[in-house]
Each structure stands twice: as C-alpha cells, then as structure tokens.
Amino acid sequence: MKKRVLLVDDHKIVRSGLRALIEMEDDLGVAGEAASGLEALQLVRKESFDIAILDISMPDKNGVDTLRDLQRICPQMPVLILSGFAQEQYALNLIRSGCRGYLSKDADPEEIIRAIRVICAGRRYLSMELADLLATELTHPSEKRLHETLSEREFQVFFKLASGKSPTEIADELFLSVKTVSTYRTRVLEKMNLKTNADLTYYAIKNELIS
Structure with a gap:
C-alpha cells in the first residue's frame, strides 16, 4: 500500500513539483492537494492521509494555525513542514508545537523523500541543521x-x-x-x-x- 500524502501549499508550481517528485517513488503517492489551510482542514475531515506536507506562509490560515488545527482534527496524522523560511527561524517552535519534521524548500529532493519515509514510519525527521539547533538549545539555553x-x-x-x-x-x-x-x-x-x-x-x- 502506498503512503497517502497530502500537499498543502498555496503555490501550484510547488505542489506540482512535489507531486512529480513523490510519485516517482513506488511506496508513496499524492492523495490530495490543498492551496490553503482551510482547504487542508476540509480534506482531512473527509479523507485519511498518512502524512501532510505543510507550508507556513499561506492565505486565510497560516501554517502555524493549520498545524494546530490538523492536530486537533486528526491527531494521528503526522505533519512535515516544508517552508521557504530557514530552519533557524521557525523549526524549534513548530517542533514544540507537534510537527514531526521541518525542511526548507531548498532541501535536496532525496532528503525530502527520506523525511517523508522516516515520518511515515512513526519517527521524527531531524535534518543535520535542526539537530544542531536542538543540541544548542539543550546545551546553551541562554542562546535561544x-x-x-x-x-x-x-x-x-x-x-x-x-x-x-x-x-x-x-x-x-x-x-x-x-x-x-x-x-x-x-x-x-x-x-x-x-x-x-x-x-x-x-x-x-x-x-x-x-x-
């Protein structure tokens, strides 16, 4: 069974690129697309997905709010944040808020696929950069x-x-x-x-x- 992926991004070209990337894999498939947070919430109320890939900057409901609502409506569905904002800007706050991984949109395609698989397997995905941020938070909390x-x-x-x-x-x-x-x-x-x-x-x- 292919893992069912929900793409949430207000830019069609980004969704199209992600769909093309994901559907090259035998074990993954895009089962839904949403151009806004509200559309994503409507979809998860009707269908089941194994993972949502979520942007932060969107119209009508930003990714910060959408993440919280997705967890309330569908707590078993993990979320990977894929954002144009660098990891040091948002990642720690959103990991605390419950997302299972955070990547910037300039991440290598291989890393995006790897993150999806790791998260669908029930684990968190920490890029090297995010792991360094978390380590710094633990060892030097005053540097937050x-x-x-x-x-x-x-x-x-x-x-x-x-x-x-x-x-x-x-x-x-x-x-x-x-x-x-x-x-x-x-x-x-x-x-x-x-x-x-x-x-x-x-x-x-x-x-x-x-x-």
Missing part, C-alpha cells in the same frame, strides 16, 4: 532567540500580532476571549522585552519571520 522562549499559544498570538491582526481578530480566529488574547499579548511582550505591537512587527521582520 526571544521568540523561541514562547509557548505554543504565545507563539501563535505573537505571529498574528506581528502580522498586524487586532486582538479581536485573533480572538475570533483562535476561539478565545479578547481578554485572554490581551493576557497572552502581555506575556509575549514581557518575555521578549518589547513594549508595543510595532516592536513585535519590527522583530518579526528583522528575524525574517514575516516578509
């Missing part, structure tokens, strides 16, 4: 970048605030009260030693977390 000190939910709120979302919008998207979002915002600002939403946006741009 500020956004890496945030909890999963704090990171979600940080990402949305930095992208220009209001507390009301964030509350609606995360099914929280505005008061709870404000509490998270206060925690994020304190942990990152920042004062305003504009500071969060500047930090995110400077660290290439948003473009």
Whole structure:
C-alpha cells in the first residue's frame, strides 16, 4: 500500500513539483492537494492521509494555525513542514508545537523523500541543521532567540500580532476571549522585552519571520 500524502501549499508550481517528485517513488503517492489551510482542514475531515506536507506562509490560515488545527482534527496524522523560511527561524517552535519534521524548500529532493519515509514510519525527521539547533538549545539555553522562549499559544498570538491582526481578530480566529488574547499579548511582550505591537512587527521582520 502506498503512503497517502497530502500537499498543502498555496503555490501550484510547488505542489506540482512535489507531486512529480513523490510519485516517482513506488511506496508513496499524492492523495490530495490543498492551496490553503482551510482547504487542508476540509480534506482531512473527509479523507485519511498518512502524512501532510505543510507550508507556513499561506492565505486565510497560516501554517502555524493549520498545524494546530490538523492536530486537533486528526491527531494521528503526522505533519512535515516544508517552508521557504530557514530552519533557524521557525523549526524549534513548530517542533514544540507537534510537527514531526521541518525542511526548507531548498532541501535536496532525496532528503525530502527520506523525511517523508522516516515520518511515515512513526519517527521524527531531524535534518543535520535542526539537530544542531536542538543540541544548542539543550546545551546553551541562554542562546535561544526571544521568540523561541514562547509557548505554543504565545507563539501563535505573537505571529498574528506581528502580522498586524487586532486582538479581536485573533480572538475570533483562535476561539478565545479578547481578554485572554490581551493576557497572552502581555506575556509575549514581557518575555521578549518589547513594549508595543510595532516592536513585535519590527522583530518579526528583522528575524525574517514575516516578509
């Protein structure tokens, strides 16, 4: 039985390239494609997949939120993040949030296939770069970048605030009260030693977390 792969990326050319790569393998097949996080959630409610390959930067629902929702709806389905953002920018936060591997889109095709197989076998896939990041976190925790000190939910709120979302919008998207979002915002600002939403946006741009 071929492993059923779900591709989630808003760029058709990326999905087409991944489909061509994956379908060269006898043990893997693309069973579904989604151009947005919302489309991905609709698909996993209807069909079963062995793995989802997920982008971060997408319209309507970014990969950070989509990862969390996929885990809620289909906790047994592992997720591999394949992003245009470098591993040192997002990987540690998203590994903590539950993804089983993280690769940048310039990874070698052989490594992408290897990661899919490892994750479908029930293990995490750690690239050499990500393994180094995790080792540094364990041996030198003080060297963490500020956004890496945030909890999963704090990171979600940080990402949305930095992208220009209001507390009301964030509350609606995360099914929280505005008061709870404000509490998270206060925690994020304190942990990152920042004062305003504009500071969060500047930090995110400077660290290439948003473009």
